[in-house]
Amino acid sequence: MMRRAASVLLAAGCALGAMPAQADTLRDALIAAYRTNPTLEGARAQQRATDETVVIERANQLPNASATANYSEFLYNSGDNPGPSRSVGGSINIGYPIFDGGGNRNALRAAETRVGAGRADLRGTESFVFTRTVSAYMDVILNEAIVRLNERNVSVLTVNLEATSDRFQIGDLTRTDVAQSEARLALARGDLRQAQANLLQARENYIAIVGIAPDNLQPPPPLPGMPSSADEAVRVALLNNPDLLAARERADAAGYDIRVAGSTRMPSVSVFVGGDYTDFVGSVPTAAQAIIANNSSSVTAGVRATIPLYQGGRPAALERQAQARASAAQEQFIATERDVIAQTRSAYASWQASLSIIASTQAAVDAAELSLEGVRAANSIGNRTVLDVLNAEQELLQAQVQLVTAKRNAYVSGFALLAIMGRAEARDLGLDAYGPLYDPITNYDRSSAVLWDWSSRPDPGNPSPGTVDIPAQDGEVRGQGNGDFGL
Numbered sequence: 001m002m003r004r005a006a007s008v009l010l011a012a013g014c015a016l017g018a019m020p021a022q023a024d025t026l027r028d029a030l031i032a033a034y035r036t037n038p039t040l041e042g043a044r045a046q047q048r049a050t051d052e053t054v055v056i057e058r059a060n061q062l063p064n065a066s067a068t069a070n071y072s073e074f075l076y077n078s079g080d081n082p083g084p085s086r087s088v089g090g091s092i093n094i095g096y097p098i099f100d101g102g103g104n105r106n107a108l109r110a111a112e113t114r115v116g117a118g119r120a121d122l123r124g125t126e127s128f129v130f131t132r133t134v135s136a137y138m139d140v141i142l143n144e145a146i147v148r149l150n151e152r153n154v155s156v157l158t159v160n161l162e163a164t165s166d167r168f169q170i171g172d173l174t175r176t177d178v179a180q181s182e183a184r185l186a187l188a189r190g191d192l193r194q195a196q197a198n199l200l201q202a203r204e205n206y207i208a209i210v211g212i213a214p215d216n217l218q219p220p221p222p223l224p225g226m227p228s229s230a231d232e233a234v235r236v237a238l239l240n241n242p243d244l245l246a247a248r249e250r251a252d253a254a255g256y257d258i259r260v261a262g263s264t265r266m267p268s269v270s271v272f273v274g275g276d277y278t279d280f281v282g283s284v285p286t287a288a289q290a291i292i293a294n295n296s297s298s299v300t301a302g303v304r305a306t307i308p309l310y311q312g313g314r315p316a317a318l319e320r321q322a323q324a325r326a327s328a329a330q331e332q333f334i335a336t337e338r339d340v341i342a343q344t345r346s347a348y349a350s351w352q353a354s355l356s357i358i359a360s361t362q363a364a365v366d367a368a369e370l371s372l373e374g375v376r377a378a379n380s381i382g383n384r385t386v387l388d389v390l391n392a393e394q395e396l397l398q399a400q401v402q403l404v405t406a407k408r409n410a411y412v413s414g415f416a417l418l419a420i421m422g423r424a425e426a427r428d429l430g431l432d433a434y435g436p437l438y439d440p441i442t443n444y445d446r447s448s449a450v451l452w453d454w455s456s457r458p459d460p461g462n463p464s465p466g467t468v469d470i471p472a473q474d475g476e477v478r479g480q481g482n483g484d485f486g487l
Contacts, residue, residue, distance in 0.1 A: 084280035101266025110256035117249035124242035196475025240422025254326035265315035354410035
C-alpha cells in the first residue's frame, strides 16, 4: 500500500516545460517568490550588513592616519615680553598596531565565522519562503478542488430535490422526503459558500507570499530526492540543515570571543610617525623674532607600548562572560541538533502517513461511489429511502474532500521534509536554469576588497513590489482546473 501511494503521489505532476503558457506552475511561483518576496529580500540585506563586520574588524589591524588643523588668536599674555598674536598649525599622525594580544586577529576570525552563520541563516530563510510558497500553492489547488466538489454536490442535490418533488406530486414520496432534500441542499449551499471563502483566503495568502495572483495553477511536479528511510533523512539533515550549520558556526565564533576578551589584559604595541607645523602668521614682534621663529615644523617617530596594570577586574569579567556565552552557544547547537533530528523523523512519518492516507481514502472514494450507485438503484425500486440516498451522497463528498486534502498534505509534508534536510533551496529546485541566483559571496568579496574610507554604494533601490494594485480575489472557480491534483 505504501509503495502504491508513493507512486500515486509522484505521478502527480507533469513536466513543467509542457505546461500551458497561460497557466501558473509551481516553478513559476517559486521563481516569483525568489525574486520578490520581502522576507527573503530582507534576509539578503541583513546578510550584506553582516558582511561589513569583517571589514570593520579588519580595519583595526590596518594602519590609521589622521590630520588636524587649528587656528588660534592669543587674546592675553601676562608676560613682560610680547609674543605672537595668532597662529595656524597642523599635524599628521600615522600609526600601525603590531601587537595587541591577539584581540584584533580573533575578532576578525569571529566576524568571518558569523558571516558563515549568516549565510546558513539565509539558506534557512530561502527554504522557509519556499515551504510557505509550496503550501500556499497547494492550498489554492486544494480549495479550488473543494469548491468544485461542493458545486457538484449542490448540483446533484438540486436535481435530487427536483426529482423528489416530482415524485411527491404523484404521491410516490412524502412531504418528509422533500423536506429532507431541501435541508441537505440548504446545508450544501452553505458549505459551498464557506468553501468559496476559504478559497478566497488561500488566494490572498498566495498573493502575499508570491506577489502575483494565482491563475489556473497546474499540478505540481514530483518532489526530487526524497529519502528512502527516516535514518537517511536524518543523516542528510545533520549534514545540510541550515539552522544546524548556523548554530555550529555561532558556537565556533563564540570560542573566538573568549580569546578576544582575554586579550584585554595583554600589552599592546604600535609604531607611529607624525609631523607638526606651526606658523604665527607674521605676528611675532620684531623684538622677539630672535627667540621665536614665525614658523616651525617637526617630525617624530617611535614605538608606543601600553601595558595594562590594573583594570578593576574588567578583563576577567569579560572573559568569564564570553565563556558563558560560548557555553550557551554550544548548548544552543545541541538543542538545534536535537530539534532537527526530531523534526526530520516527524516530517518523514507525516509524509509516509499522508501517502498511506491517499491510498486508503482513494479506496474509500471508490467504495462510496459504488455504495451511492447501489443506494440509488435500491431507492428507485423502493428498497431505500431518500434519506439513505442523501447520506450516501454526503459520505461520498466527505471521502472526496479527505482525498484531495490528503494529496495536498502529502506534497506539503514531503516538501517540508526536503526543507529540513537542506534540499529545498533554489539550486536544489533547478531555479538556476531560469536566471542567475543570488550569491552572498559576491557581495562579501566586493565589500572585503574595499580599503578606501570614502567608498560607498547607492542608497537601497526599490523594495519588493507591493500587491495593492492586484485586484481583490474571489471564491469562484473558472475553467476545468486541476482539482484532482493531476492524479
